[in-house]
């Protein structure tokens with residue numbers, strides 16, 4: 001059930017208009033169901049043992065597509081968590097629009113029945129020997145491997161931070177399920193304290209949903225503004241990068257919105273330490289010229305800011321067992337992620353042709369989102385079957401990703417793009433640089449059912 005207290009709603013929305021927009025959101029979601037990238041309809045009789053590492057968004061979606069494509073299903077998903085989380089809902093938990101229960105479902109209910117679930121964690125990959133090692137079941141052999149273990153949240157790379165202590169010293173992060181609810185409570189508490197210095201940070205690594213740090217900043221600002229408390233708060237956004245967002249058309253509009261809402265932006269500020277007892281945050285101020293990511297040993301000066309509320313984005317990387325294996329992009333001063341080295345179009349590993357990776361762990365130059373996985377999975381599944389049949393992978397992923405940036409309660413800037421920052425709007429005749437109520441309706445009412453009933457079931 002969605003929360004009974006969905007926060008402020010747009011003042012202009014009449015019941016009829018909202019009903020219409022809700023229906024439109026459903027229609028767009030329905031349209032997305034019809035608009036399939038997946039045309040590989042022939043069932044294959046090929047036999048092989050497939051292991052899927054990770055039962056998150058990409059893992060469940062791949063198991064759904066592959067179990068439809070293969071007559072002889074021998075697929076094992078290795079996933080340690082009994083609960084599967086719809087992560088795009090974390091922002092809406094913090095906004096008090098969704099409840100935590102809306103977005104947490106048992107893993108066993110989502111993995112399709114012919115697929116086996118091994119409740120375990122992978123600790124080592126041996127791609128030369130077509131096997132891996134798990135913490136409880138030891139060695140597991142495979143013929144083909146689908147690597148989808150997502151991102152590792154490296155909170156501990158910021159001194160004084162840890163995932164377990166989120167909430168302490170009013171430090172929050174929506175990049176964690178429990179953290180999102182704590183963040184919601186802290187935002188509500190601001191309406192009680194009625195003053196404060198609020199800092200919202202971004203980090204230096206590639207992250208999942210690059211829009212999320214902006215969303216939580218703008219939502220909090222809107223929450224206070226709608227309660228006529230905005231003037232009592234100093235709100236600052238601090239980013240490691242030197243721009244808000246790519247492609248430029250979205251970045252420019254977001255910049256205007258931050259200006260309109262009087263939220264100063266400090267670029268090239270990397271959060272390096274937090275003192276939760278003293279409520280102080282330390283940043284390294286990065287030198288010119290800059291790129292993203294920036295070498296960690298670049299010269300810098302330090303800035304220490306007092307805060308009353310701090311929202312952090314942890315540095316992210318591939319899980320350690322990926323980083324420490326031969327499947328990863330080698331780590332150097334600039335490439336610190338250790339993401340899986342795959343071809344950006346076929347999603348097949350550059351060296352190990354029986355390995356495919358997609359989702360957050362894939363080392364490809366696009367934004368890490370569930371929307372990207374919706375497009376990647378049918379291509380990756382069809383290409384895997386081609387490899388199993390001894391054919392070359394034929395389908396190509398164009399880098400499509402989407403980030404619905406919530407700019408206020410009731411409005412979303414729908415950012416859709418592909419490789420090389422190419423704009424790829426679902427509705428091409430709409431101005432992409434305009435935040436709209438219909439996208440909010442889609443985000444709140446359309447995308448979750450699309451995820452559970454469409455994507456995870458291999459239907460879109």
Ligand SMILES: Cc1cc2nc3c(=O)[nH]c(=O)nc-3n(C[C@H](O)[C@H](O)[C@H](O)COP(=O)(O)OP(=O)(O)OC[C@H]3O[C@@H](n4cnc5c(N)ncnc54)[C@H](O)[C@@H]3O)c2cc1C
Nearest residue numbers: 054056057058087088121122149150209359360369370371
């Ligand atoms: C705050 C936030 C907001 C977001 N907003 C949006 C949005 O608006 N739109 C959008 O499209 N996307 C959004 N996303 C991004 C989206 O949720 C992710 O891109 C997507 O979930 C990634 O899927 P994945 O399968 O690659 O990784 P995950 O869904 O994270 O799944 C990885 C799985 O691998 C498992 N795993 C990890 N290590 C191991 C191991 N050693 N052995 C076995 N299994 C392992 C994990 O337990 C996990 O279940 C958001 C994410 C966050 C956090």
